[in-house]
Structures are given as C-alpha cells and as structure tokens.
Amino acid sequence: MSITYQQFVEYATDLKNHSDSIDDGWNICQYQCPMNGSFVNYLVKKEIQKRNNSSLKSDDSNSPNIPIVCEYHILYNLSYSCPDVFFNMWYTDGKLLSLEHVWSLVHSFLKQNVINDKWNAITQEMHPFFSTPFFRLHPCKNTHVLEMLGFSSKNNYEFNPLLSWLSTISPLIGLEIDLSYGNKDSTKFS
Amino acid sequence: MANDTDILHYLWNGKLAVCFQLDEQEIHGIQNPEPFYLMVPRMSYFPLVCDKVKKHFVKHVDPEKQEMEMWLEFKNIPLKWNYPIGVLYDLFTIDNKQVDLPWQITVHFDNFPEDQLLRCSCRESVESNFMSSMKEADMLKHRSQVFSTMQRHQHNQLWTGLLNDKFDQFWSENKKLMEPSDGSYFKHIPVHFYRSGSSVMTQTLVKPVSDDGNNITLGELIKLNYPSVENPKVFTHGICIPHETPVQWMSEHMSYLDNFLHLVVI
Numbered sequence: 001m002s003i004t005y006q007q008f009v010e011y012a013t014d015l016k017n018h019s020d021s022i023d024d025g026w027n028i029c030q031y032q033c034p035m036n037g038s039f040v041n042y043l044v045k046k047e048i049q050k051r052n053n054s055s056l057k058s059d060d061s062n063s064p065n066i067p068i069v070c071e072y073h074i075l076y077n078l079s080y081s082c083p084d085v086f087f088n089m090w091y092t093d094g095k096l097l098s099l100e101h102v103w104s105l106v107h108s109f110l111k112q113n114v115i116n117d118k119w120n121a122i123t124q125e126m127h128p129f130f131s132t133p134f135f136r137l138h139p140c141k142n143t144h145v146l147e148m149l150g151f152s153s154k155n156n157y158e159f160n161p162l163l164s165w166l167s168t169i170s171p172l173i174g175l176e177i178d179l180s181y182g183n184k185d186s187t188k189f190s
Numbered sequence: 191m192a193n194d195t196d197i198l199h200y201l202w203n204g205k206l207a208v209c210f211q212l213d214e215q216e217i218h219g220i221q222n223p224e225p226f227y228l229m230v231p232r233m234s235y236f237p238l239v240c241d242k243v244k245k246h247f248v249k250h251v252d253p254e255k256q257e258m259e260m261w262l263e264f265k266n267i268p269l270k271w272n273y274p275i276g277v278l279y280d281l282f283t284i285d286n287k288q289v290d291l292p293w294q295i296t297v298h299f300d301n302f303p304e305d306q307l308l309r310c311s312c313r314e315s316v317e318s319n320f321m322s323s324m325k326e327a328d329m330l331k332h333r334s335q336v337f338s339t340m341q342r343h344q345h346n347q348l349w350t351g352l353l354n355d356k357f358d359q360f361w362s363e364n365k366k367l368m369e370p371s372d373g374s375y376f377k378h379i380p381v382h383f384y385r386s387g388s389s390v391m392t393q394t395l396v397k398p399v400s401d402d403g404n405n406i407t408l409g410e411l412i413k414l415n416y417p418s419v420e421n422p423k424v425f426t427h428g429i430c431i432p433h434e435t436p437v438q439w440m441s442e443h444m445s446y447l448d449n450f451l452h453l454v455v456i
Contacts (some may be wrong), residue, residue: 119318
C-alpha cells in the first residue's frame with residue numbers, strides 16, 4: 001500500500017502524541033527544501049542504547065554491552081510513496097559504527113535473513129535532506145510490508161499504519177517500540 | 191525510447207583526464223610519489239576505476255595506514271564516490287574558469303571524513319548503491335514494473351556493462367528501462383538536482399507532461415523548482431542544455447547510467 005504525504009503526517013503526528021504521553025522521545029522536525037522553500041515534516045528520535053559489542057561472525061553473547069548513541073529519522077519517500085527510515089549509530093567517542101557492526105546488531109531472529117541478503121537490506125546511503133551518510137533500511141519493500149500487514153488504500157483502519165510498519169521493521173534497526181503504542185485509545189485512520 | 195543512439199554513444203564515451211596526487215602530509219619516507227594520470231569515463235564511479243591509483247600510492251603511506259580506505263578530495267572538498275564522476279567534475283569546475291584538465295585530485299588514506307562520505311569497503315557497496323538508484327528510477331518511471339520483473343542475469347548485465355565499460359551489454363537491458371510505459375511518457379522523470387559548487391543533492395517529483403498535455407521543458411522545470419534563480423544555466427555531462435529541451439527526451443537520452451538525470455544549476 002502506498003500512502004500520501006498528508007497521510008504520513010497524520011500518522012506521524014498520532015505517533016508523536018502517544019510518544020509525548022509516555023515520554024518516548026519522538027519529535028517532529030521540519031526540513032526546508034532548498035529549491036522551492038517548501039517545508040517537509042519528519043520524525044526524529046535520539047537515544048542511547050546498551051548494545052552488544054559483537055561482530056557479524058562471532059555470535060557470543062559474552063562480549064560486553066557498550067553504550068551506543070542512536071538517531072532515527074522517519075521520513076516520507078516521494079519516489080516510493082511510503083515511509084523511509086534512516087538511522088545512525090555512534091560510539092560515545094563520536095566514531096560511527098561500521099556497516100558490519102550495524103548488521104550484527106539486527107535482532108537474532110531476523111539476523112540470518114539479513115546476512116543472506118545484506119546488501120539489499122541495510123546499507124549506508126546519503127540522507128536525502130542533509131546529503132550526509134546514514135544507514136538505511138531499503139525502502140522498496142516498505143509498501144509490501146504495509147500490504148502484508150493488511151493495509152490497503154481502500155480501508156479505514158483502527159491502527160496507525162505507520163506504527164504497525166515501524167514495529168514490524170524495528171528489530172532490524174535496534175529500535176524498541178513500547179507495547180503501550182499497541183493498546184492506546186484507537187483513532188480512526190483513513 | 192532513446193532512439194538517437196549517436197547521443198547515447200557520445201555521452202557513454204565522455205572521458206576526463208585526471209591527475210591524482212597523494213596528499214603531501216601523508217607521504218611516508220623520503221621519496222615523493224609520481225602523480226598518477228588516468229582517463230576516466232564520466233559515466234562511471236571513482237571506486238570502479240581507482241584500483242591502479244590505490245596500488246600506485248599505497249606504498250608511499252605509513253605502513254600502519256595502508257589498510258585504510260582511500261578517499262579523494264578536490265580543493266578541500268571530499269568527493270562523494272556515490273555520484274558519477276562527470277557529476278562531481280561539473281559540480282566543482284563548471285562555474286570556475288580557473289580549472290583546467292587534467293583535473294587535479296588529491297588522494298588520502300588517513301582521516302576518512304565519515305560525516306561526509308559513504309564508506310566503500312568493497313565493490314558490493316558500489317553495486318548496491320547503483321542498483322538501488324536504478325530501482326528507484328524505475329519506480330518513478332514505471333511504478334517499478336520493469337526492473338522488478340527483470341531476471342537476476344539481466345540485472346547483472348546492467349552492472350557488468352558499467353563495470354567493464356561495455357555499451358552494448360548495458361543498453362541491451364537498459365533500453366527496456368527507457369521505454370515509456372503509456373504512450374510516450376514516463377510517469378515521473380528521475381532527476382537529481384544540484385547547485386554548482388555544493389555536494390548537496392535535492393530531489394522532487396518531476397512530471398514529463400503538463401496538465402494540458404504539453405511537453406514540460408527544462409526551462410519550465412527549472413523555473414518551477416528554482417523560482418528565485420535569475421537566468422539559470424543548467425549543465426549535465428559538461429553541456430549547457432537549451433531551455434526548450436523536453437525533459438522526457440532528456441530522461442531517455444541524457445540520464446546517467448543509474449537512470450537519473452543529474453542536473454547542475456548555476
């Protein structure tokens with residue numbers, strides 16, 4: 001299912017409102033297009049996670065947990081008409097994690113799938129707003145994920161499609177979605 | 191589709207003379223390395239043509255730094271390898287009469303600017319970047335209906351055509367991607383916009399035809415997206431493009447190999 005930018009903003013605002021109520025740290029930021037000056041909204045969350053310092057090959061859970069500084073951006077992709085997630089992860093000294101390390105942080109139940117097709121799953125790409133390197137989950141399957149979750153352009157849903165999508169892909173990118181997002185008072189979406 | 195093959199050949203064969211020189215600070219030992227000269231295709235990407243450059247300079251840097259990733263710089267600007275070579279050249283030279291060929295590029299191994307450049311540890315990173323651009327371009331042109339129905343070996347033809355500089359191999363598959371889907375237009379035109387002198391790329395949805403059924407020209411496109419730029423000039427492949435050129439024609443004939451038009455506006 002593809003979504004329009006207006007729908008994206010509606011879903012993002014709903015997500016942000018719940019985030020505010022549980023102090024989850026999501027914010028809506030604005031990007032001004034340098035060409036025509038128009039404003040575009042996107043979601044941002046910054047947090048510090050304690051993560052395993054393991055490599056892609058060694059899968060030992062004994063390696064120590066280290067703090068990782070994470071920044072997630074969820075924006076609207078005009079080409080694919082779907083949400084698009086960009087993220088960066090740094091050590092506390094400011095050094096960026098390697099792509100291999102980011103792959104190794106994928107949740108264990110999805111890790112093998114990602115490793116088998118890693119160059120089509122998560123790679124480093126230029127952020128469309130800032131032209132700086134970010135990690136990115138490849139967007140071309142996002143509309144497919146939304147369809148698999150039962151969303152289609154014709155229905156009204158009781159759940160926020162952006163939230164359903166995000167909680168589906170979150171184990172790939174080390175993001176935890178609080179369970180309360182799932183049983184909050186439902187708004188009707190169209 | 192792209193029926194003016196003379197233009198396709200002409201652009202494919204566009205090359206730039208480049209003079210690579212190791213950064214002075216990074217020279218290890220008493221012997222200064224000779225500069226390294228190379229003719230590089232405008233349509234290609236630096237990591238695909240720089241194996242010899244790396245081999246030439248790596249023995250002149252500190253042995254502890256020889257394993258580090260090589261990166262390139264022009265006038266203190268790190269060069270983004272994920273942009274085609276011709277785009278990088280046009281971006282930083284077109285507005286500057288002082289720059290002459292060969293293009294003087296500085297080679298680095300140390301202090302990789304990871305806040306500005308993508309890592310490129312292996313060829314797969316270039317391939318993945320290139321193929322996902324092609325996929326996105328096809329999404330814009332045909333709602334992804336051509337690229338996603340191609341077989342694995344057809345995707346490989348595109349990639350190896352670029353890698354080995356084989357026009358016929360590349361175009362045998364690329365012509366399918368350049369076929370307008372309904373009638374004579376793509377759904378949208380894949381375009382990357384740049385302002386001369388900056389490596390910031392911007393993208394927007396571009397239609398090939400206006401609501402009243404007329405071809406949208408380059409001049410109209412630029413006026414729409416850069417309303418405040420007076421007398422804009424638009425370059426691609428080092429050529430200043432006449433404003434009356436239809437963007438549909440440009441997309442079919444003047445796109446880079448990733449199927450995007452890369453337009454430098456000054």
